Amino acid sequence: MDGLTINQAAATTGWSPRMLRYLESTGLVTPPRTASDYRIYGPGELQRLRTLRNLLDSQEIEISDVGFAQRMRSQPDLQSAVEGWLDAPIAPPEGVADTADWLRFEQDKHERLLALAGGAS
Amino acid sequence: MDGLTINQAAATTGWSPRMLRYLESTGLVTPPRTASDYRIYGPGELQRLRTLRNLLDSQEIEISDVGFAQRMRSQPDLQSAVEGWLDAPIAPPEGVADTADWLRFEQDKHERLLALAGGAS
DNA sequence: GGAACCTTACCACGCCTCTGTCAGGGTTGT
DNA sequence: ACAACCCTGACAGAGGCGTGGTAAGGTTCC
Numbered sequence: 145m146d147g148l149t150i151n152q153a154a155a156t157t158g159w160s161p162r163m164l165r166y167l168e169s170t171g172l173v174t175p176p177r178t179a180s181d182y183r184i185y186g187p188g189e190l191q192r193l194r195t196l197r198n199l200l201d202s203q204e205i206e207i208s209d210v211g212f213a214q215r216m217r218s219q220p221d222l223q224s225a226v227e228g229w230l231d232a233p234i235a236p237p238e239g240v241a242d243t244a245d246w247l248r249f250e251q252d253k254h255e256r257l258l259a260l261a262g263g264a265s
Numbered sequence: 266m267d268g269l270t271i272n273q274a275a276a277t278t279g280w281s282p283r284m285l286r287y288l289e290s291t292g293l294v295t296p297p298r299t300a301s302d303y304r305i306y307g308p309g310e311l312q313r314l315r316t317l318r319n320l321l322d323s324q325e326i327e328i329s330d331v332g333f334a335q336r337m338r339s340q341p342d343l344q345s346a347v348e349g350w351l352d353a354p355i356a357p358p359e360g361v362a363d364t365a366d367w368l369r370f371e372q373d374k375h376e377r378l379l380a381l382a383g384g385a386s
Numbered sequence: 387g388g389a390a391c392c393t394t395a396c397c398a399c400g401c402c403t404c405t406g407t408c409a410g411g412g413t414t415g416t
Numbered sequence: 417a418c419a420a421c422c423c424t425g426a427c428a429g430a431g432g433c434g435t436g437g438t439a440a441g442g443t444t445c446c
Contacts, residue, residue, distance in 0.1 A: 149421075149422070150421095150422075150423095151421075151422085160405075160406080161422095162404095162405060162406060162407085163404080163405070163406095165423095165424095166403095166404070166405080178413095178422095180412075180413060180414090180422080180423085181412095181413095181422080181423060181424095182413080182414095182421090182422055182423080183422085183423090188354070191353075192350075192353065195350055195353065196350060199346055199347065199350050202346065203342075203343050203346055203347075205333070205343070205347070206403080206404085206432095207403080207404075208402090208403065208404090209333045209347075210347060210350070210351075212330045212333060212334075213333075213337070213347050213348070213351060214351055216334070217351060221324075222324050222326070225320055225323065225324055226320065226324070226326070226330075226331060226334050227334070229313075229316055229317060229320050229331070230331075230334060230335055230338055232312070232313065232316065233309065246308055250269055250273070250277055250311070270391075270392070271391095271392075271393095272391075272392085281435075281436080282392095283434095283435065283436065283437085284434080284435070284436095286393095286394095287433095287434070287435080299392095299443095301392080301393085301442075301443060301444090302392080302393060302394095302442090302443095303391090303392055303393080303443080303444095304392085304393090327402095327433080327434085328433080328434075329432090329433065329434090
């Protein structure tokens with residue numbers, strides 16, 4: 145044994161043992177195990193637990209948020225998809241000749257939908 | 266008026282009017298308003314709504330996740346705090362002479378805590 | 387001026403997150 | 417061998433998210 149058990153780690157970090165297991169289930173802090181499946185918290189894990197607590201306290205964020213950030217880290221396609229959406233301009237796309245044309249097109253579409261819903265014979 | 270009303274926008278994007286208002290409350294899609302507070306969805310907002318739907322469908326993601334990503338965008342200190350935590354090494358910090366010393370220190374700390382909890386006279 | 391639309395503000399429901407607690411069974415240390 | 421610890425799995429409850437509905441009141445169009 146070269147590390148703390150879950151209750152010892154809980155006592156020194158301020159997390160409850162339940163939460164340490166929960167954090168492991170989210171993939172945020174994953175301690176190694178002994179041969180008989182006891183969790184072993186080394187200095188690295190303890191540091192990570194303490195700084196995680198600081199992070200959650202200082203910023204207004206939740207565990208699941210950090211989990212999502214980690215997920216974006218490991219899935220580049222997800223990251224590029226999200227950032228692509230965020231970076232997309234709010235301005236209208238070019239290629240439609242005139243705003244008035246576009247507007248008429250969309251409003252007609254709306255009326256077609258209403259017609260479908262209403263007087264479908 | 267040079268844009269669609271909320272019901273028209275809902276019909277062409279597939280979102281419900283309720284959800285368009287909800288998305289505005291999360292800050293993800295914020296249409297401008299008329300003088301009498303009607304929401305006006307222009308081509309840009311419609312595009313954004315459709316691509317948001319694509320994003321949520323294609324990736325395994327929730328609205329609040331996108332909201333969090335946007336929040337990290339606009340708050341650089343939050344972003345650096347989260348990424349700093351994610352990038353922190355799992356390895357023990359240097360500076361402690363010996364792992365055995367550290368271990369003894371932490372375990373002693375544990376016992377002090379137990380003593381406080383148990384036999385506080 | 388009335389129908390059809392828009393606004394905000396609530397209530398409600400199902401699901402998920404976070405957190406605690408407990409039961410049944412295996413492991414460690416003295 | 418016995419206390420004290422660890423494991424998993426389950427139930428439970430507070431609170432937030434995503435979504436729908438509905439009511440009371442202003443706006444727009446014919």
